[in-house]
Amino acid sequence: xxxxxxxxxxxxxxxxxxxxxxxxxxxxxxxxxxxxxxxxxxxxxxxxxxxxxxxxxxxxxxxxxxxxxxxxxxxxxxxxxxxxxxxxxxxxxxxxxxxxxxxxxxxxxxxxxxxxxxxxxxxxxxxxxxxxxxxxxxxxxxxxxxxxxxxxxxxxxxxxxxxxxxxxxxxxxxxxxxxxxxxxxxxxxxxxxxxxxxxxxxxxxxxxxxxxxxxxxxxxxxxxxxxxxxxxxxxxxxxxxxxxxxxxxxxxxxxxxxxxxxxxxxxxxxxxxxxxxxxxxxxxxxxxxxxxxxxxxxxxxxxxxxxxxxx
Amino acid sequence: xxxxxxxxxxxxxxxxxxxxxxxxxxxxxxxxxxxxxxxxxxxxxxxxxxxxxxxxxxxxxxxxxxxxxxxxxxxxxxxxxxxxxxxxxxxxxxxxxxxxxxxxxxxxxxxxxxxxxxxxxxxxxxxxxxxxxxxxxxxxxxxxxxxxxxxxxxxxxxxxxxxxxxxxxxxxxxxxxxxxxxxxxxxxxxxxxxxxxxxxxxxxxxxxxxxxxxxxxxxxxxxxxxxxxxxxxxxxxxxxxxxxxxxxxxxxxxx
Numbered sequence: 205x206x207x208x209x210x211x212x213x214x215x216x217x218x219x220x221x222x223x224x225x226x227x228x229x230x231x232x233x234x235x236x237x238x239x240x241x242x243x244x245x246x247x248x249x250x251x252x253x254x255x256x257x258x259x260x261x262x263x264x265x266x267x268x269x270x271x272x273x274x275x276x277x278x279x280x281x282x283x284x285x286x287x288x289x290x291x292x293x294x295x296x297x298x299x300x301x302x303x304x305x306x307x308x309x310x311x312x313x314x315x316x317x318x319x320x321x322x323x324x325x326x327x328x329x330x331x332x333x334x335x336x337x338x339x340x341x342x343x344x345x346x347x348x349x350x351x352x353x354x355x356x357x358x359x360x361x362x363x364x365x366x367x368x369x370x371x372x373x374x375x376x377x378x379x380x381x382x383x384x385x386x387x388x389x390x391x392x393x394x395x396x397x398x399x400x401x402x403x404x405x406x407x408x409x410x411x412x413x414x415x416x417x418x419x420x421x422x423x424x425x426x427x428x429x430x431x432x433x434x435x436x437x438x439x440x441x442x443x444x445x446x447x448x449x450x451x452x453x454x455x456x457x458x459x460x461x462x463x464x465x466x467x468x469x470x471x472x473x474x475x476x477x478x479x480x481x482x483x484x485x486x487x488x489x490x491x492x493x494x495x496x497x498x499x500x501x502x503x504x505x506x507x508x509x510x511x512x513x514x515x
Numbered sequence: 516x517x518x519x520x521x522x523x524x525x526x527x528x529x530x531x532x533x534x535x536x537x538x539x540x541x542x543x544x545x546x547x548x549x550x551x552x553x554x555x556x557x558x559x560x561x562x563x564x565x566x567x568x569x570x571x572x573x574x575x576x577x578x579x580x581x582x583x584x585x586x587x588x589x590x591x592x593x594x595x596x597x598x599x600x601x602x603x604x605x606x607x608x609x610x611x612x613x614x615x616x617x618x619x620x621x622x623x624x625x626x627x628x629x630x631x632x633x634x635x636x637x638x639x640x641x642x643x644x645x646x647x648x649x650x651x652x653x654x655x656x657x658x659x660x661x662x663x664x665x666x667x668x669x670x671x672x673x674x675x676x677x678x679x680x681x682x683x684x685x686x687x688x689x690x691x692x693x694x695x696x697x698x699x700x701x702x703x704x705x706x707x708x709x710x711x712x713x714x715x716x717x718x719x720x721x722x723x724x725x726x727x728x729x730x731x732x733x734x735x736x737x738x739x740x741x742x743x744x745x746x747x748x749x750x751x752x753x754x755x756x757x758x759x760x761x762x763x764x765x766x767x768x769x770x
Contacts, residue, residue: 255609277611285609291602295532307524308612310517334535350606 206269208233208358208389209254215262216249223249225413226263231406233357236380236390238404240397242503245410247393248288251362254391255285268358284351285360290343294336298327298346301335302353309354321349325379341372348379359383361392365399377402397502401425409502416506428505431469432495433478437462442487449485454478465495518619521612525620526627532594533628539590544632547583548639551575554702555643565704569733573647576640577728578701580661581721583636584629585693588668589686591625592676596685599677614763618673625669626662633661648735657731660744664724667752668692674759695721720747 209231216224223246231237241247252258254265256276265272268282293301299318306314322331325345330338335346344364351359364380365373380403384390394400400407401421409417409424417424437443443462450456454474455467468474482489533539554562555572563571595618598604607617637645649657671688679685698712699705699721705713716722723740724747730738 257605257608280609280611283609285606287602287605289602291606293528293603294601295535296528300531304524304528305610308521308607308610310520 206233207231207266208235209237209265209267209391211250211254211263211265213263214250214253214260214265216246216253216258216260223413224253224260227410227413227415228263229408229415229418231389231391233389234384234387235405236384236392236403238400238407239391239393239410240395240400240407241393241410242395246413247410248362250410251285251360251391251393255283255360256280257285282356283358283360284354284356286347286351286362286364288362288366290340290347292335292338292343292346292350295334297332297334298322298338298342299331301346302350305350305353311354317353321352325349339372341368341375344368344372344376345379348376352383356388358389358391361390363393363395366395397424409506411503411506417502424502428501431467431471431474433466433468433475434493434495435464435466435482435489436491437464437487438490442489445485446482446487446489449481449487450478453481462490518613518616521616522619522623525607525612525616526623527620529594529620529624530627533590533624540628540632543587543590543629544583544635546586547579547636550582551579551636551640552643554579558702562703565707570644570646572640572643572645573733574729575702576637576645577732578696578699578725579636579640580633580728581664581701581725582693582696583633584661584665584668585689585696587629587632588625588665588672589689591621591669592672592679592685592688593682595621595673595676596679596682600682614760618759618763621673621676622666622669625672626665629665629669630658630662633665647732649732650735653731653735653737656737657728660724660728660731660741660748663745663748663752667748667755670752670755670759674755674762677759677762692721695719696725699725701725720751723747 207230209229211227211229214224214227215222227246227250229237229239239247239250249258253260254267254272256272256279259273267279270278270282272279293304296304299322302318302321303314306317311317319331322328325348327342327346327349330342335343338346348361348364351361361380365376368376377399380390380392384403390403392403404421407419407421407424408415417427435446437446440462443458443464446464447456447458450464450466457465459465466478468478551572554575559571559575566574595604604617608614647654671692672686675688676685679687696702698708698716699719700716701721705716705722708716723744727738727741727744730736730740
């Protein structure tokens with residue numbers, strides 16, 4: 205079966221600023237695909253090209269089998285976009301917002317569809333209130349509900365949880381999971397590794413306008429070392445002493461802010477040994493913490509592995 | 516057919532916006548009404564001598580109607596630009612809806628709301644003894660020209676609403692139109708102006724439009740500038756309609 209979305213060597217510049225330097229990706233039908241990247245990586249630009257909002261300078265893209273540049277109308281008939289900021293009409297009520305989209309999509313029983321979606325997204329009580337009275341989470345839910353009208357086979361979500369509080373974020377994850385289970389193809393962007401991890405079948409890492417890594421969450425996580433402990437010291441002398449005491453048995457990386465990153469792997473034996481070594485050398489660190497791999501670590505690792513570029 | 520249906524859907528949304536902020540309608544009509552009263556009761560005594568046999572309120576009212584329309588259409592630019600800034604326009608742009616419908620909805624709602632505010636101003640003019648010799652036919656012609664003028668300047672507003680980088684800047688183009696009204700025979704006959712200004716005033720688009728409206732209402736004839744007025748309106752409408760659609764299609768998403 206053909207892919208839901210393909211992009212081949214997409215390029216886009218704004219004046220002299222090269223935002224996309226040749227993005228290539230494939231999204232299979234029915235999967236949740238996460239485009240992971242930090243601010244300014246080119247996530248929104250990629251989404252804007254795929255959803256026909258802006259033309260690419262180079263490369264080709266297809267959505268639902270239609271060329272984005274040649275058949276934008278057919279692409280628009282196959283997708284919906286939920287942008288980074290909830291694009292809801294503040295002056296209309298929640299119900300009116302839904303009916304507006306239903307009318308524009310020419311669906312039958314627009315009133316019934318609006319009522320059903322309000323119920324599904326827990327907005328029944330607020331249905332006839334103007335949207336400017338809604339909370340951030342409610343606006344996001346309405347935004348997504350509006351995107352579902354007409355059952356588009358492919359849904360784009362641009363940073364769906366940015367700016368949401370933890371509870372609303374959790375609700376959004378549930379919504380996306382429910383959507384995915386109904387077979388809709390979902391293309392989402394996010395800055396958070398844990399979000400991509402929780403939601404996506406496939407993750408692509410976008411960095412400075414190119415895809416630098418691609419795979420399942422498990423595959424990506426293997427790229428960064430897990431089981432790191434970070435020790436903080438009182439002064440430089442103590443830090444040096446600790447390096448001396450640990451360097452034979454552990455892989456240690458000193459950092460600038462009087463901290464030391466120590467790789468202990470998955471073994472508790474190694475972890476115990478680390479602290480025994482410190483005790484035996486009479487070193488009492490100011491603080492210690494287990495370091496959870498972050499997106500930064502993944503980026504750092506990947507960019508570090510190919511030093512011929514960007515340097 | 517789908518185009519008409521979608522345009523109406525968009526127009527309904529925009530009309531809901533207008534109806535839910537009645538203060539904008541009041542703001543739109545307050546300024547022209549204040550100008551009407553100011554010119555008639557403060558300057559009218561002096562200016563009235565310039566207009567010959569025509570009573571000053573009769574001379575003035577068509578220009579005030581044009582002023583009402585100009586101050587009203589600026590809100591179309593503001594509304595459109597607000598939609599762009601809020602990302603709602605991008606939502607519509609990723610849907611199978613024609614650009615002509617997205618923008619046309621604004622044009623329709625602006626025209627309807629401006630017809631309403633013009634009517635309000637006209638009622639005030641009647642209250643202060645504006646009287647017309649026009650028959651039903653001339654009134655219809657006046658309404659037709661006023662509607663065409665509203666539509667043309669609304670598309671101008673749409674163009675500047677698309678072009679503006681901020682909501683604050685979106686409506687500012689209307690000041691140029693306001694200035695054109697002042698440098699035209701809207702408030703005083705051009706005969707009293709200095710020669711350079713007079714020749715500008717006699718050849719700018721507001722002049723035939725205002726004079727044709729005045730001729731229709733005051734003397735009950737279309738006058739000799741009706742075709743020029745019509746040509747300006749249709750010209751402005753065509754240019755800004757096409758330019759707006761072009762700009763809309765090429766405009767990069769608000770980044």
